[in-house]
Amino acid sequence: MGDADLVQIVERAADDLGAYLHVPFCEAVCPYCDFAVVAGRDDEVSRYLKAVTAEINGSDAVGLVDAVFVGGGTPSRVSGLAGLVGALEERHGLAPDAEVTLEANPEDWTDGKAEELRTAGFTRVSFGAQSYDPMVLEYLGRRHSPNQIDAAVDSVRRTGFESVSIDLIFGSPVESDASWERTLGRALEASPDHVSTYALTVERGTELSRLVIGGAPAPDPDVQAGRYEIAQAILQDAGYRRYEVSNYARPGHECRYNLIAWAQGEYLAFGMGAHGHLDGVRFRNVRKLDAYLDAVERGVSPRAGQESIMTGDPGLGNALDEERVVLGLRRSSGVVLDDVATAFMASSAGIRLVEAGVITAREGRLVILKPLLTDEVCSSFLASRS
Amino acid sequence: MISHIRNFSIIAHIDHGKSTLADRLLERTGAISERDMKEQLLDSMDLERERGITIKAQAVRLSYDAPDGQQYELNIIDTPGHVDFTYEVSRSLDAVEGALLVVDASQGVEAQTLANTYMAIEAGLEIIPVMNKIDLPAAEPERVAKEIAGVLGGSSDEVIAISAKTGEGMDELLEAIVTRLPPPEGLEADPLRALIFDSYFDTYRGVVCYIRIKDGVLSKGDRVRFMATNNVENADEVGILTPAAVPVASLGPGESGYIITGIKEIDRVRVGDTVTRVDHPATTALPGYKEPKPMVYSGLFPTVGDDFERLRDALEKLRLNDSALQYEPETSTALGFGFRCGFLGLLHMEIVRERLEREFDLDLVATAPSVAYRAFTTAGATIEVRSPQDLPAANQLDHIDEPFVKVMIISPSEYVGTIMELAQSKRGEMGELTYLSPERVEIDYELPLGEVVFDFFDALKSRTRGYASLDYEPSEYRTSNLVRVDVLLNNQPVDAFSAIVHKDRAYNYGNTMTRRLRELIPRQLFDVPIQAAIGGRIIARETVKAKRKDVTAKCYGGDISRKRKLLEKQKEGKKRMKMVGSVEVPQEAFVSALQIDQDG
Ligand SMILES: Nc1nc2c(ncn2[C@@H]2O[C@H](COP(=O)(O)OP(=O)(O)OP(=O)(O)O)[C@@H](O)[C@H]2O)c(=O)[nH]1
Ligand code: SF4
Ligand SMILES: [Mg+2]
Numbered sequence A: 001m002g003d004a005d006l007v008q009i010v011e012r013a014a015d016d017l018g019a020y021l022h023v024p025f026c027e028a029v030c031p032y033c034d035f036a037v038v039a040g041r042d043d044e045v046s047r048y049l050k051a052v053t054a055e056i057n058g059s060d061a062v063g064l065v066d067a068v069f070v071g072g073g074t075p076s077r078v079s080g081l082a083g084l085v086g087a088l089e090e091r092h093g094l095a096p097d098a099e100v101t102l103e104a105n106p107e108d109w110t111d112g113k114a115e116e117l118r119t120a121g122f123t124r125v126s127f128g129a130q131s132y133d134p135m136v137l138e139y140l141g142r143r144h145s146p147n148q149i150d151a152a153v154d155s156v157r158r159t160g161f162e163s164v165s166i167d168l169i170f171g172s173p174v175e176s177d178a179s180w181e182r183t184l185g186r187a188l189e190a191s192p193d194h195v196s197t198y199a200l201t202v203e204r205g206t207e208l209s210r211l212v213i214g215g216a217p218a219p220d221p222d223v224q225a226g227r228y229e230i231a232q233a234i235l236q237d238a239g240y241r242r243y244e245v246s247n248y249a250r251p252g253h254e255c256r257y258n259l260i261a262w263a264q265g266e267y268l269a270f271g272m273g274a275h276g277h278l279d280g281v282r283f284r285n286v287r288k289l290d291a292y293l294d295a296v297e298r299g300v301s302p303r304a305g306q307e308s309i310m311t312g313d314p315g316l317g318n319a320l321d322e323e324r325v326v327l328g329l330r331r332s333s334g335v336v337l338d339d340v341a342t343a344f345m346a347s348s349a350g351i352r353l354v355e356a357g358v359i360t361a362r363e364g365r366l367v368i369l370k371p372l373l374t375d376e377v378c379s380s381f382l383a384s385r386s
Numbered sequence B: 001m002i003s004h005i006r007n008f009s010i011i012a013h014i015d016h017g018k019s020t021l022a023d024r025l026l027e028r029t030g031a032i033s034e035r036d037m038k039e040q041l042l043d044s045m046d047l048e049r050e051r052g053i054t055i056k057a058q059a060v061r062l063s064y065d066a067p068d069g070q071q072y073e074l075n076i077i078d079t080p081g082h083v084d085f086t087y088e089v090s091r092s093l094d095a096v097e098g099a100l101l102v103v104d105a106s107q108g109v110e111a112q113t114l115a116n117t118y119m120a121i122e123a124g125l126e127i128i129p130v131m132n133k134i135d136l137p138a139a140e141p142e143r144v145a146k147e148i149a150g151v152l153g154g155s156s157d158e159v160i161a162i163s164a165k166t167g168e169g170m171d172e173l174l175e176a177i178v179t180r181l182p183p184p185e186g187l188e189a190d191p192l193r194a195l196i197f198d199s200y201f202d203t204y205r206g207v208v209c210y211i212r213i214k215d216g217v218l219s220k221g222d223r224v225r226f227m228a229t230n231n232v233e234n235a236d237e238v239g240i241l242t243p244a245a246v247p248v249a250s251l252g253p254g255e256s257g258y259i260i261t262g263i264k265e266i267d268r269v270r271v272g273d274t275v276t277r278v279d280h281p282a283t284t285a286l287p288g289y290k291e292p293k294p295m296v297y298s299g300l301f302p303t304v305g306d307d308f309e310r311l312r313d314a315l316e317k318l319r320l321n322d323s324a325l326q327y328e329p330e331t332s333t334a335l336g337f338g339f340r341c342g343f344l345g346l347l348h349m350e351i352v353r354e355r356l357e358r359e360f361d362l363d364l365v366a367t368a369p370s371v372a373y374r375a376f377t378t379a380g381a382t383i384e385v386r387s388p389q390d391l392p393a394a395n396q397l398d399h400i401d402e403p404f405v406k407v408m409i410i411s412p413s414e415y416v417g418t419i420m421e422l423a424q425s426k427r428g429e430m431g432e433l434t435y436l437s438p439e440r441v442e443i444d445y446e447l448p449l450g451e452v453v454f455d456f457f458d459a460l461k462s463r464t465r466g467y468a469s470l471d472y473e474p475s476e477y478r479t480s481n482l483v484r485v486d487v488l489l490n491n492q493p494v495d496a497f498s499a500i501v502h503k504d505r506a507y508n509y510g511n512t513m514t515r516r517l518r519e520l521i522p523r524q525l526f527d528v529p530i531q532a533a534i535g536g537r538i539i540a541r542e543t544v545k546a547k548r549k550d551v552t553a554k555c556y557g558g559d560i561s562r563k564r565k566l567l568e569k570q571k572e573g574k575k576r577m578k579m580v581g582s583v584e585v586p587q588e589a590f591v592s593a594l595q596i597d598q599d600g
Helices: A004-015 A042-057 A081-092 A111-120 A134-139 A146-159 A177-190 A207-213 A221-237 A256-262 A289-298 A319-328 A339-346 A348-355 A371-385 B018-028 B046-051 B083-093 B111-122 B141-152 B170-180 B305-321 B346-359 B413-425 B449-463 B503-520 B557-575 B587-593
Strands: A017-023 A065-072 A094-104 A124-130 A163-170 A194-199 A241-244 A247-249 A266-270 A275-278 A281-285 A303-308 A359-362 A365-368 B005-012 B058-065 B071-078 B098-104 B126-132 B193-202 B206-215 B223-226 B231-234 B237-241 B245-247 B256-260 B274-277 B296-302 B326-332 B336-343 B364-366 B373-377 B382-385 B397-412 B429-437 B440-448 B469-480 B482-489 B499-502 B528-534 B537-544 B577-580 B583-586
Touching: A004 A241, A004 A256, A017 A042, A017 A081, A017 A256, A017 B557, A042 A081, A042 A266, A042 A289, A065 A081, A065 A256, A081 A094, A081 A111, A094 A256, A111 A146, A124 A146, A134 A177, A146 A163, A146 A177, A163 A177, A163 A221, A177 A221, A194 A221, A221 A241, A221 A371, A241 A256, A256 A266, A256 A319, A256 B557, A266 A281, A275 B557, A281 B557, A319 A339, A319 A371, A319 B557, A339 A348, A339 A365, A339 A371, A348 A359, A348 A371, A365 A371, A371 B557, B005 B018, B005 B083, B005 B111, B005 B170, B018 B058, B018 B071, B018 B098, B018 B126, B018 B170, B046 B346, B058 B237, B058 B256, B083 B111, B083 B193, B083 B346, B083 B469, B098 B111, B098 B141, B098 B170, B111 B126, B111 B141, B111 B397, B111 B469, B126 B141, B126 B170, B141 B429, B193 B305, B296 B305, B296 B326, B296 B346, B305 B326, B305 B336, B305 B346, B336 B346, B346 B364, B364 B587, B397 B413, B397 B449, B413 B429, B413 B440, B413 B449, B440 B449, B440 B469, B449 B469, B482 B503, B499 B503, B503 B528, B503 B537, B503 B587, B557 B577, B577 B587, B583 B587
Parallel strands: A017 A065, A017 A266, A065 A094, A094 A124, A124 A163, A163 A194, B005 B071, B005 B098, B098 B126
Antiparallel strands: A194 A247, A241 A247, A266 A275, A275 A281, A281 A303, A359 A365, B058 B071, B193 B206, B193 B274, B206 B256, B223 B231, B223 B274, B237 B245, B237 B256, B296 B336, B296 B364, B326 B336, B373 B382, B373 B397, B397 B440, B397 B469, B429 B440, B482 B499, B482 B528, B528 B537, B577 B583
16 A cells, blocks of 8 residues: 555556547446447447547557557457557557557457457456356346356466456445455456456446336445445455555556546547547547447548546636546545645645545645545545635 | 595405406506406516415506596505515505405405404595405305405495406496595695605616605605605606506695605615605604514525625615515524514515515525514513524523414304314414304414414414414513524534424424434534534434445546536535534525424
C-alpha cells in the first residue's frame, strides 16, 4: 500500500497513449449489461472489422501507442482480431513494451485461439469470469461453468501471455458471504496476475433494472460493502495490491491501459460506441451498429459527439483540474497534493472527511482511506470548488 | 347622480356561488363581451383559478339599464367565502350600503352564511337574501328559503330564487338591487373622505389604492393627503374598475374606484386610511379598520440565505394586498434569517407562501404552525409565545395558557352525536344547541384554537361527510397542560422542529417527527441519532446508520463523461444541504418534515 513504485507507475501513465478498439458482438445480452453490444448480428462481423480497420487507417497519427485495449462486447468470439491490431500498428505504431489486452469470455477460449492471439501481439487477457458460484453465474445470465474459467486461464498461462486477469462481480441477491469467499478462493487458485471485483450495479435501461422495478430483489449496498471488504482482505492477503477502487494486481501487473484513463491521459478510440480523449477533448462514436457501419462505409466520421474539458463552465472553476482529481482519487495512491487538493483538504467538507478517517494526506499525496466512499469524497470535492 | 348608485358586496358561505353570480351580473350589464366571458371571471389570480375559490375581494363597477329606462351605476364587490379570508369580507362591508347574501339551495344555511350575515348587520347594511343553484336537482328551495328567513327574521317571500348558472331569476334580482338597496349618502360639497379598502403594488406605477368615496370629490391632479401616515401626494390617476382599470376625470360621493399617486414607499400607505384633499381637507378621518389578530404563526425562511432581503421586500409588497398578514424578523439556528408570520388560518398561510413564491419568485421553507400561547414565569412575568423558541426554560416556567375560540358548527341534525363526540375528544366545552329548522342545527363550543386550526376542521368534515361547517372567533385564554417537544439531531436541538403540544399528544408528535426525519435525512459519515425530548427526557429515538458505500464500481475510459455528470448531480444535491451541527440535512427534508397534512 502506498508503495513508491506504485506512485511511479500510476503517474507515468499520464504520458502514455492508449487505444481502445470496440468489438460489440455477444452471444446474448446479459441482464445487467449496459455496454454497447449487439446479439444475433454475427453475420456483420467481417463487415464490422473492415469498417474499424478503415476508421483506423483514416485516423491522424499522434504517436506510438503504449497500451491497447480490445474490449466489447465479446472480442474473443470473433476471428480476425490480428488484422485490427496490425492496422493499428501500421497506422500509429506500437511501443516496444506495449500492453495489448483482449477481453474474453471463458466459454470461447481454446488453445488454438490462444496461440493465434499471442502471435498477433496480444500480451494480456482479461476474462469475464464473474463468479465461481453456478447460481450466481445463472443469475447473471452467463453461459460458462467454473471449470471453463480455470481451463481458459490455464491455456493463457501455457501460451506465454505476460498477464492474465479475472473479472468478478459480487453482491448479487442470490450470493452469500460464503459463496463470495469461495469464489475468491477459487479465483486465487487459478493464480491470475490481476483481479477486478465489481459490485453488481443496476444500470438504467437494462433487463435487470426492469426486473428490479418490477419488484425483483435489488442488490443491497450495505451487503455489498461487506463483500467489498471481504475481497479486500482476502486479495491483499494473497499478495494482490489494490491500486484502484475495484482493481487488484500483483506488483507490476497493473493494467496500463486503464491507468491512462485514471491519469487523465489520452487514448484513441475505434469502433461503435468507443470513447476517446485527445487534446483536451472527449469524444465518442455512435452507439448503434448500423449507424456506425453506414457512416464509415460512406466515408463520414462516426463521431456522435464530443465535449471539451478545457472549456467547462467558467463559473464552475477549471473542469480539467476537477476531472483530474475525481479520476485520480479512484486510485489507491490518490493524487498529488497540489494547490487544488490542498484547498479541498482545508475546506469544511475536507476537514470533516479527514476527521471521519475517509481521506488523508500521505507522502505528498491526497489519498482516500475508505474507497467505498469515493463518490462521497469526489462530490464533496466538486461542491467545495463551486 | 348619487341616487342612481348602488354599492353592495356579495357574501356567502364558501362555494355557494358568489363569483358565478358576479359573472351573470357582468354579463347582464354588458361589462364583458361574450367572447371574453369565462367562469368566475373575477377570480383573476392563478391561485384562485387553480383552487376554484376566491381569495381576494374584487371590486367592479357596472352600468345597468333598468327596464324603467333609468341607468344605474352598480359598484359590486365579490368576496371570498372561506373562513380564513373573513377579513377581506369585513373590509368590503365598509365600502358598501348593501349585501347580497347568497345561499346554496341544495345546502342551506352554513357557518359562514351566519357569520357573514352578522357582520353585514353590524355594518348596518341592507341585506337581500338570494337563494342560488335552484337548477340543481338536489335543491330544496322551500326548506332553504325558510332557513334564510329564520336567520334574517323576515319572510321567505323576500328571498330571491336564482340560478347563477342558467341566469334564471336575474331580472328579479337586478330589480331588487335597484329598489331594495339604498343609494349612498354624501355631499359633493363636503371635504373629501375616501376609504382605502384595498391596495396592491404595481412594479411600474407603485402603490395602487382601491377607494370608496364617502364625502366630497376626488379629481385627477388633486393634491391629496393620506391622513394616518400624513403623507401628501399628487393624484396622478383616478379611475374605475370595469373590471379593467379605466381612468376617469373624477370620482364623486358614493363611488368606488382607484387612485395612483406614484408612491413607491410602501409604508406610506395603509389599508383603512382615509384620503382627503389638501385644498379642502377633512378634519376627522373615517374609522378605518381594526387589525385582525393572527390565529396561527409560522416561520418563513428563504431556502437560499441571500434571499432574506428579497423576502422582506416581498412581504412588504404582499401585505399591501393582504392586510391580514403580519410579520416580524426571526432567526433560526437551523434555517437562518427569516420572518415569523401571523396568519388567519392554515389556508391563509398556504396561500401567502404560494403567493410569495410565485409572485416574487422565492423558494421558502415554513416551520410548523403554532398558535400564540401565554407563558407565565415563576418570576411573575407573562410572555407571548408565538414560536416554540419563545417558551422559557422548564425550570422558569410556572404555567402556560392557551387560546380558546368560540366555535359555531352548523350541521344536519343527524350528526349531532358524532360532532359532540369529536368536540369532546378535542377538549371542547359545549355551549348552546339551536335548531335552525328541524333538519339543521347550530351547536356552539369553546375549543382550544390549536385543535380547531390543526385538525378539528378536517375531522369534522370527514365525520359529517362534508355537511357540517364551522366558524370561530377568539374567546379567552385558559391554562392547559402543554409541553414543548424538541427534536435533536446528533444530540443537538433543531429549533425549526420544536413544537408546543398538549401533553397527551407529545409522544405522538415526537414519534412522528423522528420517524419522518429518519426517512428524510440521508446517511452520513457517522451514525446520526434523532431524538425527541421534553426538557431532558427523551421520548422517541431513531438512528440514521452511517453510510457504508457510495462509489461507482466501474469507471473506465468510456464512462468518464457520464461519471462526471453523475458526480455533478450528486454535487448539486450536496449544495442543497444545510449543515445542522455536523449533520447535512437536505433542504427538502425541512419542507417535508414540516408538512402538516400528514398525521401527527
Ligand atoms: N348548478 C349550479 N352550479 C352553480 C351555480 N352557481 C355556482 N355554481 C357552481 O358552484 C361552484 C362554486 O361557485 P363559485 O361561484 O366559485 O362560488 P363562490 O361562492 O364564489 O366560492 P368562494 O369564492 O370560494 O367562496 C362552481 O363549481 C360553480 O360552477 C348554480 O346556480 N347552479
Ligand atoms: S458478455 Fe459482456 S459485453 Fe456481452 S452482454 Fe454479457 S456482459 Fe455485456
Ligand atoms: Mg368566489
